[in-house]
Amino acid sequence: MPPEWSPQEAVWLSWPVEDPRHWGGEKRDMIWSKFAEIAAAASRFETVRINAPESDHAAIAAACNRAKGVPERLELFDHPHNDVWCRDHGPIFVKHSDTGEVAVTDWEFNAWGGKFPPWDLDNGIPSRIASALGLRRFTGGMILEGGAIEVNGAGQLLTTEAVLLNPNRNPNLSREEIEQRLRDGLGVSEILWLKQGIEGDDTDGHIDDLARFVDPQTILACVDRDSNSPNASVLADNLARLRSFVGPNDRAFEVLEIPLPEACEVAGWRLPVLPASYVNFLILNGGVLVPTFRQPKNDDRALGIIRELFEDREVVGIDCLDLVEEGGTLHCISQQQPLAGAPR
Numbered sequence: 001m002p003p004e005w006s007p008q009e010a011v012w013l014s015w016p017v018e019d020p021r022h023w024g025g026e027k028r029d030m031i032w033s034k035f036a037e038i039a040a041a042a043s044r045f046e047t048v049r050i051n052a053p054e055s056d057h058a059a060i061a062a063a064c065n066r067a068k069g070v071p072e073r074l075e076l077f078d079h080p081h082n083d084v085w086c087r088d089h090g091p092i093f094v095k096h097s098d099t100g101e102v103a104v105t106d107w108e109f110n111a112w113g114g115k116f117p118p119w120d121l122d123n124g125i126p127s128r129i130a131s132a133l134g135l136r137r138f139t140g141g142m143i144l145e146g147g148a149i150e151v152n153g154a155g156q157l158l159t160t161e162a163v164l165l166n167p168n169r170n171p172n173l174s175r176e177e178i179e180q181r182l183r184d185g186l187g188v189s190e191i192l193w194l195k196q197g198i199e200g201d202d203t204d205g206h207i208d209d210l211a212r213f214v215d216p217q218t219i220l221a222c223v224d225r226d227s228n229s230p231n232a233s234v235l236a237d238n239l240a241r242l243r244s245f246v247g248p249n250d251r252a253f254e255v256l257e258i259p260l261p262e263a264c265e266v267a268g269w270r271l272p273v274l275p276a277s278y279v280n281f282l283i284l285n286g287g288v289l290v291p292t293f294r295q296p297k298n299d300d301r302a303l304g305i306i307r308e309l310f311e312d313r314e315v316v317g318i319d320c321l322d323l324v325e326e327g328g329t330l331h332c333i334s335q336q337q338p339l340a341g342a343p344r
Contacts, residue, residue: 001095053078057078086125090146092140114168158207160204162204197234198231198260200273216248217248243255274324282334289318293319294321
């Protein structure tokens with residue numbers, strides 16, 4: 001599995017479906033506009049491929065055009081699905097280190113431990129994409145969401161015990177068996193475990209809200225400097241673990257800190273505290289899309305930190321306060337497809 005900063009052919013999104021469960025069922029126009037804004041921003045850097053029923057394609061294209069998208073960089077696929085979280089139900093792409101062939105790994109998806117049925121269409125997305133693109137497909141042999149893992153391209157994979165060891169995912173597999181499936185399916189050599197995730201995370205604690213590799217040797221990790229926050233001790237434990245890990249060439253990782261935004265809340269909503277995190281950014285060819293949360297001081301600080309880490313890419317902030325109501329932001333809704341034949 002190539003790291004996210006490797007050359008990409010495209011980025012995938014699963015367009016919002018008509019479902020009263022999502023955003024209260026009353027914010028369809030708002031969430032379509034937000035997805036169009038994100039698709040338009042991503043299309044400045046690479047092709048955007050969208051899973052959606054064919055009956056919605058014309059309206060989606062029109063929405064992206066209104067958001068100043070690039071029509072020739074928008075590709076629509078007749079792939080019905082249940083929900084928007086393409087990071088988790090989409091394919092996890094792998095690449096042959098010698099031939100440059102790109103293939104699809106197809107893991108089982110059960111909506112984060114059976115929380116949000118139905119998920120049958122979501123579970124079929126990797127197979128549909130492999131067929132549409134003519135790519136080889138390999139089954140993973142267990143439940144795995146893309147947001148649960150983070151790789152550095154040098155053999156290390158970050159994940160959390162709260163997700164992959166949760167009995168709502170793979171109750172019949174031991175820790176050792178899960179690790180071996182990750183090694184076999186994704187070409188990694190070492191699994192690095194954090195304990196748990198932040199408050200309000202429906203996924204039980206995905207890594208892409210906690211810590212991200214920005215190069216093979218560097219990790220950007222969330223911290224919470226509010227000692228009264230329930231996230232403070234969790235993130236302090238994660239930080240200590242990250243600093244104890246050994247990376248490539250038997251050197252400790254360089255671990256950099258980025259504060260969480262202040263607590264984001266929506267009165268009366270099903271999530272009392274939203275899982276807002278600045279590390280849920282999306283790396284693209286020449287760009288990085290970063291979630292912001294209408295907190296000017298905190299947003300500017302986070303954008304500055306990320307700009308320093310990605311000096312060769314344009315860093316673009318996108319307001320994601322409405323998006324995170326359903327539990328995720330930019331990384332959660334997307335899945336990158338590596339460029340075939342390019343060096344890793």
